[in-house]
Amino acid sequence: MQRHMVDAGLGTQALWAGEQGKMLERATQVPIVQSVSFGYDDLDQWLQVALSREPGHIYSRNTNPTVAALEEKVRILEGAEAATSMASGMAAISNTLFCLLRPGDRLVAIKDTYGGTNQLLREFLPHIGVRACLCDTTDYGQIEAEINQGCRILYLETPTNPTLKILDIKRLAGRAHRVGATVVTDNTFATPVNQHPLELGSDLVVHSLSKYMGGHADALGGIVCGHRELIQQIFHYREITGAALDPFAAYLLLRGIKTLALRIERQNENAMKVAEFLENHPAVAKVFYPGLRSHPQHEIASKQMKGGFGGMLSFVLRGGYAAVKQLLPKLKFAHRAANLGAVETIVGPPATTSHVEVSAADRAAMGIPEALVRYSSGIEDVKDLIADLAQALDQLVEA
Ligand SMILES: *Cc1c(COP(=O)(O)O)cnc(C)c1O
Secondary structure, eight states: OOHHHHHSOHHHHHHHTTOOSOOGGGOSSOOOOOOSBOOOSOHHHHHHHHTTSSOOOSBTTTOOHHHHHHHHHHHHHHTOSEEEEESSHHHHHHHHHHHHOOTTOEEEEETTSOHHHHHIIIIIGGGGTOEEEEEOTTOHHHHHHHHHTOOSEEEEESSOTTTOOOOOHHHHHHHHHHTTOEEEEEOTTTHHHHOOTTTTTOSEEEEETTTTTTOSSSOOOEEEEEOHHHHHHHHHHHHHHTOOOOHHHHHHHHHHHTTHHHHHHHHHHHHHHHHHHHHTOTTEEEEEOTTSTTSTTHHHHHHHOSSOSOSEEEEEETTHHHHHHHHGGGOSSOEEOSOOSSSSOEEEOGGGTTTTTSOHHHHHHTTOOTTEEEEEOOSSOHHHHHHHHHHHHHHHHHO
């Protein structure tokens, strides 16, 4: 174990972790090893590598040097024993759950998980005879009662998408461990700069690397980090399901992660200032941001989010969905798109972003207002973001 890397700050780890092996022809950057397989003249050596008795690579669906560098970087950032990557965030989540669950198992989760995750829990887990109990995200009585009935997995996500609710990971993980459950936390919104679920008691952390980790909206990827024995099982499952990350995507993600700490610090600051501005604007009915004192779980957020409160926020317009349709095209410094966590600001309503897989009736039942705007603050100069929102919102008030 490289002590100096473990002891280094997160900004240093983001640059150096996973990149200290021997590179091709003394390159200082991790090469893109765009090769399906790896050749061996010595059959004995080939066999030793195939049996994992010697380090090396056989076939890129299983392991690949570029992908391995990325896994090592994120492993260190999350402070995990092991990590295995996947083709996307949803691949990481689905492979983790299908690997660990058996017919008859129960899974306890919250209603506010990412739309794709919600669909996986409700539509596909029943196919393997697993019942998912989806609790009200802020009702600890209900969540703890469901955990106490026994469950194989407690699945958490905090802050949630798109209304930025905060779950107390430490409290719920403690409960889940009493009944022998494995705790899985989606850390996509917070990133390891702001929150370390493994330190708070989670057994596994999953990420969509497509968002903040990559940061440039140019590559899909996912990863799961945690205890070695669990990751070994999930890695083995993924070898067979084939949800492997492509080496080129791994290269883009490695490159993006180098600036993770800088980007997230800026995004934390920008989101906070934008949230404060919106909270005082007459066209805005409500702002959801865990950094605001008005946020109902601000105290828990302050305790468990060590770096900051993240770059995501959302707000409700007084003018309803009609106002959302008017507002979004007026913004000059924002993509109107389904993703989040990129260097550019991105906006969209839940109906076309986080909860596109969910029906309007279900969104209403989940407490997601149709007049909600999800706002992923980029790294622009915050004065420009605020001026842009001001000109667009002022036109609403005048109309
Ligand atoms: C985007 C996202 C996912 C899914 O990730 P993909 O890379 O798009 O498959 C999962 N969880 C959260 C919180 C997300 O924002």
